[in-house]
Amino acid sequence: MTSTTTHYNALVGLHQRLHHLRHLSSIAGWDQAANMPPKGNEARAAALSELAGLMHGMRTDPALKKHIDEAQQENLDDFQRANLREIEREWRMANALPAALVQRRQLATSKCEHAWRRQRPANDWKGFLENFKEVLAVGREEARLLADQTGVRPYDALMDRYEPGMTCDTVSRVFGEVRQWLPDLIERARARQAQESVLEPTGPFAVNAQRALCEKAMRLLGFDFEAGRLDVSAHPFCGGVPEDVRMTTRFREDEFLVSLMGTIHETGHGRYEQNLPRTWLGQPVAEARSMALHESQSLSFEMQLGSHPGFAKLLAPLVREALGDQPAFEPTNLHRLITRVKPGLIRVDADEVTYPAHIILRYEIERPLVEGEIEPEDVPALWNAKMKELLGLDTTGNFKDGVLQDVHWPEGLFGYFPCYSLGAMFAAQWFAAMRRSMPDLDSRIAQGQLQPIFEWLRDNIWSQGSRWTTDELSLRASGETLNPAHFKAHLERRYLG
Amino acid sequence: MTSTTTHYNALVGLHQRLHHLRHLSSIAGWDQAANMPPKGNEARAAALSELAGLMHGMRTDPALKKHIDEAQQENLDDFQRANLREIEREWRMANALPAALVQRRQLATSKCEHAWRRQRPANDWKGFLENFKEVLAVGREEARLLADQTGVRPYDALMDRYEPGMTCDTVSRVFGEVRQWLPDLIERARARQAQESVLEPTGPFAVNAQRALCEKAMRLLGFDFEAGRLDVSAHPFCGGVPEDVRMTTRFREDEFLVSLMGTIHETGHGRYEQNLPRTWLGQPVAEARSMALHESQSLSFEMQLGSHPGFAKLLAPLVREALGDQPAFEPTNLHRLITRVKPGLIRVDADEVTYPAHIILRYEIERPLVEGEIEPEDVPALWNAKMKELLGLDTTGNFKDGVLQDVHWPEGLFGYFPCYSLGAMFAAQWFAAMRRSMPDLDSRIAQGQLQPIFEWLRDNIWSQGSRWTTDELSLRASGETLNPAHFKAHLERRYLG
Numbered sequence: 001m002t003s004t005t006t007h008y009n010a011l012v013g014l015h016q017r018l019h020h021l022r023h024l025s026s027i028a029g030w031d032q033a034a035n036m037p038p039k040g041n042e043a044r045a046a047a048l049s050e051l052a053g054l055m056h057g058m059r060t061d062p063a064l065k066k067h068i069d070e071a072q073q074e075n076l077d078d079f080q081r082a083n084l085r086e087i088e089r090e091w092r093m094a095n096a097l098p099a100a101l102v103q104r105r106q107l108a109t110s111k112c113e114h115a116w117r118r119q120r121p122a123n124d125w126k127g128f129l130e131n132f133k134e135v136l137a138v139g140r141e142e143a144r145l146l147a148d149q150t151g152v153r154p155y156d157a158l159m160d161r162y163e164p165g166m167t168c169d170t171v172s173r174v175f176g177e178v179r180q181w182l183p184d185l186i187e188r189a190r191a192r193q194a195q196e197s198v199l200e201p202t203g204p205f206a207v208n209a210q211r212a213l214c215e216k217a218m219r220l221l222g223f224d225f226e227a228g229r230l231d232v233s234a235h236p237f238c239g240g241v242p243e244d245v246r247m248t249t250r251f252r253e254d255e256f257l258v259s260l261m262g263t264i265h266e267t268g269h270g271r272y273e274q275n276l277p278r279t280w281l282g283q284p285v286a287e288a289r290s291m292a293l294h295e296s297q298s299l300s301f302e303m304q305l306g307s308h309p310g311f312a313k314l315l316a317p318l319v320r321e322a323l324g325d326q327p328a329f330e331p332t333n334l335h336r337l338i339t340r341v342k343p344g345l346i347r348v349d350a351d352e353v354t355y356p357a358h359i360i361l362r363y364e365i366e367r368p369l370v371e372g373e374i375e376p377e378d379v380p381a382l383w384n385a386k387m388k389e390l391l392g393l394d395t396t397g398n399f400k401d402g403v404l405q406d407v408h409w410p411e412g413l414f415g416y417f418p419c420y421s422l423g424a425m426f427a428a429q430w431f432a433a434m435r436r437s438m439p440d441l442d443s444r445i446a447q448g449q450l451q452p453i454f455e456w457l458r459d460n461i462w463s464q465g466s467r468w469t470t471d472e473l474s475l476r477a478s479g480e481t482l483n484p485a486h487f488k489a490h491l492e493r494r495y496l497g
Numbered sequence: 498m499t500s501t502t503t504h505y506n507a508l509v510g511l512h513q514r515l516h517h518l519r520h521l522s523s524i525a526g527w528d529q530a531a532n533m534p535p536k537g538n539e540a541r542a543a544a545l546s547e548l549a550g551l552m553h554g555m556r557t558d559p560a561l562k563k564h565i566d567e568a569q570q571e572n573l574d575d576f577q578r579a580n581l582r583e584i585e586r587e588w589r590m591a592n593a594l595p596a597a598l599v600q601r602r603q604l605a606t607s608k609c610e611h612a613w614r615r616q617r618p619a620n621d622w623k624g625f626l627e628n629f630k631e632v633l634a635v636g637r638e639e640a641r642l643l644a645d646q647t648g649v650r651p652y653d654a655l656m657d658r659y660e661p662g663m664t665c666d667t668v669s670r671v672f673g674e675v676r677q678w679l680p681d682l683i684e685r686a687r688a689r690q691a692q693e694s695v696l697e698p699t700g701p702f703a704v705n706a707q708r709a710l711c712e713k714a715m716r717l718l719g720f721d722f723e724a725g726r727l728d729v730s731a732h733p734f735c736g737g738v739p740e741d742v743r744m745t746t747r748f749r750e751d752e753f754l755v756s757l758m759g760t761i762h763e764t765g766h767g768r769y770e771q772n773l774p775r776t777w778l779g780q781p782v783a784e785a786r787s788m789a790l791h792e793s794q795s796l797s798f799e800m801q802l803g804s805h806p807g808f809a810k811l812l813a814p815l816v817r818e819a820l821g822d823q824p825a826f827e828p829t830n831l832h833r834l835i836t837r838v839k840p841g842l843i844r845v846d847a848d849e850v851t852y853p854a855h856i857i858l859r860y861e862i863e864r865p866l867v868e869g870e871i872e873p874e875d876v877p878a879l880w881n882a883k884m885k886e887l888l889g890l891d892t893t894g895n896f897k898d899g900v901l902q903d904v905h906w907p908e909g910l911f912g913y914f915p916c917y918s919l920g921a922m923f924a925a926q927w928f929a930a931m932r933r934s935m936p937d938l939d940s941r942i943a944q945g946q947l948q949p950i951f952e953w954l955r956d957n958i959w960s961q962g963s964r965w966t967t968d969e970l971s972l973r974a975s976g977e978t979l980n981p982a983h984f985k986a987h988l989e990r991r992y993l994g
Contacts, residue, residue, distance in 0.1 A: 020547035023540055024521045027528055039724035040741030043520055050517035054551065227536035244537030 007070035008080060011087050012283060014064070018055060019282030023241045025051050030246040033233040059094035079285065082467045086284030093161065096146055101138065108134040109412045116410040125380060125399040128410075132376055135412045136369065143370050143414070155367045158415035162291040163422065165469055168367060171418050174425070174484045175360045181488060182356060183390060189341045189353055189495035198336045199328040204253040213256065213322035214249060214263040220314060221267045221301060222454050223247075224274050236262050238269035238298075242281060245270040256323065257337060260315075261302055268301030269294055271454070275462035286465040289473055291416065295423025296430065297461065303352045303424065304431040304490070305453065309335045310446030341495065343391040345401040352424065353491055357390035359421040362406075370414050379403050425482060426474065428490040430457065433478035504567035505577060508584050509780060511561070515552060516779030520738045522548050527743040530730040556591035576782065579964045583781030590658065593643055598635065605631040606909045613907040622877060622896040625907075629873055632909045633866065640867050640911070652864045655912030659788040660919065662966055665864060668915050671922070671981045672857045678985060679853060680887060686838045686850055686992035695833045696825040701750040710753065710819035711746060711760040717811060718764045718798060719951050720744075721771050733759050735766035735795075739778060742767040753820065754834060757812075758799055765798030766791055768951070772959035783962040786970055788913065792920025793927065794958065800849045800921065801928045801987070802950065806832045807943030838992065840888040842898040849921065850988055854887035856918040859903075867911050876900050922979060923971065925987040927954065930975035 025048060032044050068088050076084060097105075112131035119128045143154035150157055156167045215230055228245035236259075240246030247266040249259045272288055280286035288294050305311055312335035319329045328337070341351050347358035365382050368374045374382070383403050387395050395402040403409075408416055434456050435441045444452065460477035467473075471481045522545055529541050565585050573581060609628035616625045640651035647654060653664045712727055725742030733756075737743030744763040746756045769785055777783035785791050802808055809832035816826045825834070838848050844855040862879050865871045871879070880900050884892045892899040900906075905913055931953050932938045941949065957974035964970075968978045 017547055020540075020544040021551075023544035024525050024548060027541075028521050028524050031524055031528060035726060037723050037725060037741060039721070040738070043517075043738060043740035044524075047517040047520035050514055051521060054518075224536070226534050228534060229532060241537070241540060243540035244534060 005071070005074045005076065005080070007067040008074050008076055008084060010067045011064070011071060011084070014058060014061075015087065015090075015284060016282045018058060021051060021055055023243075025055075026239055026241050027244070027246070030231075030239040030248075033235070033237070033239070034231040034246070034248055056094065059091070064091055079280070079467065083280070083283050083285035086287070086466050089164065090284050092149070096149060097142060098145075101141060101145070105138045105142070105412060108138050109410065112412075113407065113410040116404065116407070120400050120404045123398070123400045123404070125404065128399075128404060129376055132409065135410065136376055139370055139412050139414045140372060153371070155370050155415060158370060159418065160415075162416050162419050163470065164290055165471065166290075166292070166418070166422070170482065171363060171422070172367075174482065175356075175363055175418075175421070177484055178356050178421075178488075179360055179390070182353075182360075183392075185488075185491055185495070186341060186343060186353055186357075186391070189491075192496060193336075193341055196336055198340065199326075199330075199333050201256070201323075201326055201328040201337070203255065205256040205323050207251045207253065209322045210251050210256050210259055213318055214260055216318045216322070217260060217264055217315065218247075218267050218270075220318070220448075221264065221271070221305075221450070223267050223270055227274055228270055230263065236266060238266045238273070240273075242273045242276045242286075245273050256319075260319075261306060261338065264306040265298045265302035268298035271301075271457075272297040272462050275458050277463055277465045277467075280465065285467055289461075289464070289466050289468075290470055291419035292422035292426060293461065293470060293473070295419055296426035297423075297457065299352075299424050299427040300430055300457065304427050305445065305450070307335075307338050307352065307494075308442070308445050310442055310444075312338065313446050314448050339494065343393055345387070345393060345395060345398070346405055353495060354391060355424065356421045359417050361386040361390055362408075362417040366409070366414050366417065422482065425484045425487040428487040429474070429478050429480075429483060430461070432486040432489065433460075502568070502571045502573060502577070504564040505571050505573060505581060507564045508561070508568060508581070511555060511558075512584065512781060513779045515555060518548060518552055520740075522552075523736055523738050524741070524743070527728075527736040527745075530732070530734070530736070531728040531743070531745055553591065556588070561588055561592075576777070576964065580777070580780050580782035583784070583963050586661065587781050589646070593646060594639060595642075598638060598642070602632075602635045602639070602909060605635050606907065609909075610904065610907040613901065613904070617897050617901045620895070620897045620901070622901065625896075625901060626873055629906065632907065633873055636867055636909050636911045637869060650868070652867050652912060655867060656915065657912075659913050659916050660967065661787055662968065663787075663789070663915070663919070667979065668860060668919070669864075671979065672853075672860055672915075672918070674981055675853050675918075675984075676857055676887070679850075679857075680889075682985075682988055682992070683838060683840060683850055683854075683888070686988075689993060690833075690838055693833055695837070696823075696827075696830050698753070698820075698823055698825040698834070700752065702753040702820050704748045704750065706819045707748050707753050707756055710815055711757055713815045713819070714757060714761055714812065715744075715764050715767075717815070717945075718761065718768070718802075718947070720764050720767055724771055725767055727760065733763060735763040735770070737770075739770045739773045739783075742770050753816075757816075758803060758835065761803040762795045762799035765795035768798075768954075769794040769959050772955050774960055774962045774964075777962065782964055786958075786961070786963050786965075787967055788916035789919035789923060790958065790967060790970070792916055793923035794920075794954065796849075796921050796924040797927055797954065801924050802942065802947070804832075804835050804849065804991075805939070805942050807939055807941075809835065810943050811945050836991065840890055842884070842890060842892060842895070843902055850992060851888060852921065853918045856914050858883040858887055859914040863906070863911050863914065919979065922981045922984040925984040926971070926975050926977075926980060927958070929983040929986070930957075 028044065028048060032041075036044060068084070068091055071084055108131070112128075112135045115131055116128060139158070140154070143158050146157035146160070147154045150160070152160070153168055159166050159171075211230070218230060219225070227243060228240065228247065230247050230249065232250055233248035234250060236249045238245065238247050247263070247270050249263045249266065251259050272294060276288065277286045309332075312331040316329055316331045316334050319334065323329070327333070339351070341353045343354050343357075344350060347355070350358055361383065364386060365374075365379055369376070369379070380399065380403055384395050387393050387402070431441070434453065438444065438452055441453075461473070464473055468476065474481050525541065525545060529538075533541060565581070565588055568581055605628070609625075609632045612628055613625060636655070637651070640655050643654035643657070644651045647657070649657070650665055656663050656668075708727070712722075715727060716722070724740060725737065725744065727744050727746065729747055730745035731747060733746045735742065735744050744760070744767050746760045746763065748756050769791060773785065774783045806829075809828040813826055813828045813831055816831065820826070824830070836848070838850045840851050840854075841847060844852070847855055858880065861883060862871075862876055866873070866876070877896065877900055881892050884890050884899070928938070931950065935941065935949055938950075958970070961970055965973065971978050
């Protein structure tokens with residue numbers, strides 16, 4: 001142990017500079033989606049790529065290795081040590097792959113993704129397959145190199161980018177359990193809902209009124225409009241920076257619940273970002289823990305809270321105020337509209353009950369695909385079989401609503417899909433923990449006493465940034481590591497209770 | 498002469514990279530004004546400053562001097578040689594001042610500008626004076642250093658940043674002439690207008706309708722919405738990049754002409770940027786020639802064209818369509834509303850006839866101020882005397898509508914003010930040249946045949962970028978260098994004709 005922290009400080013300085021530059025790339029990326037006119041695209045891509053190159057140069061500076069090694073010997077406090085752990089993790093990810101492979105990946109994914117935009121509507125699996133083979137070859141090579149360096153399984157090495165420390169062993173065990181009870185639960189939930197009458201809202205719903213409604217819901221959920229905005233983009237996302245969160249949604253005049261619930265979802269991401277630890281902002285330790293944790297926040301907002309029967313009582317007056325009064329806006333009916341269970345082909349349109357089926361299917365295909373147990377040609381048959389098995393739907397020949405529906409594979413994002421359902425499970429686990437310390441949680445929600453929920457999330461998740469591993473964070477927050485029993489209990493209470 | 502262009506190519510590569518990075522800083526700067534919520538400010542400032550530091554490092558790389566010197570010996574064509582001239586000019590500006598002075602300037606101006614925001618409404622000249630002395634001291638030091646390097650007068654050295662090659666000799670001669678006839682012309686124009694009756698439009702004017710009106714005017718003026726946008730900011734400007742021009746305006750419900758004419762003004766800047774030479778984009782030779790030339794485009798649009806009696810016939814139907822019919826929207830009345838002459842204290846509110854008085858006053862104060870002939874304490878008395886002399890108005894004790902009204906001095910932008918009126922003069926000169934080749938120009942405007950005007954501006958100004966010096970550009974476009982007689986003739990025809 002040395003008494004100075006020279007090397008650690010050099011690393012802190014670097015990450016402060018990277019944080020500043022990432023700010024510009026985030027805002028320019030948001031602008032690209034929300035504002036940019038078409039002729040600006042080429043210049044924007046060149047500008048973002050220039051900055052990415054500069055940042056990559058900073059991240060792969062050969063001097064860093066020595067700083068990291070020496071900093072390990074310096075006299076750091078717990079928070080600094082956690083930061084150093086995350087700094088090393090980021091360094092490892094930036095330096096893990098040879099430049100030639102990074103470039104090959106860039107070429108393969110942009111070619112595949114670009115062609116996919118036309119191939120999907122054209123149902124052109126064969127055309128897609130051509131490009132996808134190269135994307136997969138790159139993904140396998142990345143997985144192999146990363147696995148060799150870290151001593152984990154190839155798929156684990158890819159998953160680690162999004163959910164550090166997560167393993168196939170855990171995912172397979174958890175998804176394996178869910179797989180056992182999910183089809184039956186879907187059946188029973190549907191049978192139960194078949195008994196209920198649901199009134200459909202009558203449109204059109206003016207876009208300005210919908211926007212006002214979404215902003216009111218965001219305020220109800222504590223979004224800080226002094227540190228963020230809501231705008232429109234073709235594909236809703238939560239971007240920007242912790243100091244200035246840029247959420248987007250999209251509006252259709254014939255429907256309002258999709259954008260409302262989508263906005264509530266993004267507000268969960270947004271509040272996580274807005275409440276990351278301020279004093280450490282710019283350092284890796286102050287970043288959101290992982291993709292599953294991030295999704296656990298958006299799903300805490302959208303599913304645990306936003307789709308709660310008590311929350312419908314808070315939403316109903318806002319909906320009426322924005323869109324006028326209708327019988328369909330009565331809280332019980334609104335809640336039924338929000339929680340309808342219906343197996344469908346499209347993941348992003350799925351309800352919270354059928355959603356895990358879409359994820360399990362993808363995981364069960366991409367894990368063996370990455371690890372070389374199956375080949376791309378095998379995917380459609382597997383997709384059909386699993387869709388039949390999990391949701392009872394036939395997708396034979398319908399590639400565009402099947403294997404071609406997601407952007408993840410064309411972009412080579414193998415290992416990302418599990419995060420969605422792990423997030424849903426963590427969200428249920430957080431609310432189970434909250435209920436233990438607040439037995440009247442459900443009546444509080446109905447009364448609009450949401451502050452204790454936000455405080456729990458802030459204290460246990462948001463303010464913790466990346467201080468702990470996911471397992472430690474989960475243990476500290478809820479007394480246990482990931483436990484899918486809470487997710488099952490949540491679905492049973494809501495859909496069968 | 499060597500047959501390779503290695504050194505020139507290295508310089509081209511550098512400027513390509515700077516162009517990409519400037520893109521991000523422009524878009525983030527626009528976003529700061531048009532979108533950013535207040536809590537994002539500190540992070541944005543840090544991010545922009547980080548990037549500025551990176552770019553400054555690239556611009557002051559010691560290797561550049563050798564590249565520039567060697568490139569002079571390389572076998573370059575005319576366009577490349579013009580580019581090299583501009584590259585050298587940019588290099589000189591980036592490397593002219595010691596880092597300590599740049600930092601001192603940054604501190605002095607941000608302190609002065611920040612305090613000025615409160616001092617102006619409080620009419621606090623004494624408080625302002627304290628900070629302004631340091632801003633001026635820095636400005637004088639900059640002027641001295643730059644003048645020593647280039648062998649010109651100190652004020653010329655500052656003006657050269659905005660209007661390359663412009664000298665006090667020219668400005669004093671030109672402004673001296675205008676000074677002779679302007680007060681009399683103002684008197685006569687006002688006497689004439691006193692005979693005319695003008696109907697005031699009746700508000701309120703809905704913001705959405707005004708926005709639609711402004712966008713229609715922009716379309717009429719050929720703005721490419723595939724390569725730019727119109728948004729709202731507190732202080733209207735034309736930002737973004739040539740590939741994606743971001744114009745802003747602001748709306749008040751009780752008034753529509755200010756934002757409409759302001760938008761027409763910014764459209765002139767916007768079309769210049771949108772039509773800079775594409776194949777050279779990113780290189781200094783492809784940038785707009787100068788601030789006066791830029792202003793000659795916004796004033797060509799706002800004053801020469803937008804305030805033309807024939808143009809009022811084109812505007813009237815757009816105004817009626819957006820805001821409903823009113824007697825005040827009749828073309829002759831609309832034109833009278835647009836061209837009313839009224840001496841006032843505030844430069845930015847001034848009409849085209851009294852505007853030069855505001856500029857001459859500032860020039861006659863800041864030139865001797867920078868060159869040490871007078872001191873900051875002398876400014877208010879001089880301001881009062883000149884305001885009386887030029888516009889017949891008394892400003893004694895009214896600092897907030899006098900010396901404190903502009904952001905330029907708190908920000909240390911000495912040498913900028915002349916560009917506004919030089920731009921007005923160039924605009925009159927361009928339209929005089931157009932009239933020589935198109936004797937029926939005025940009737941064409943009234944008939945909406947604006948394409949020949951845009952083509953003239955594109956061929957003579959926009960597409961030329963920085964290929965020529967201002968003098969050469971003017972000579973090629975209009976057969977003469979700056980000649981203020983055209984401005985006088987324009988005002989006489991419009992206001993006394």
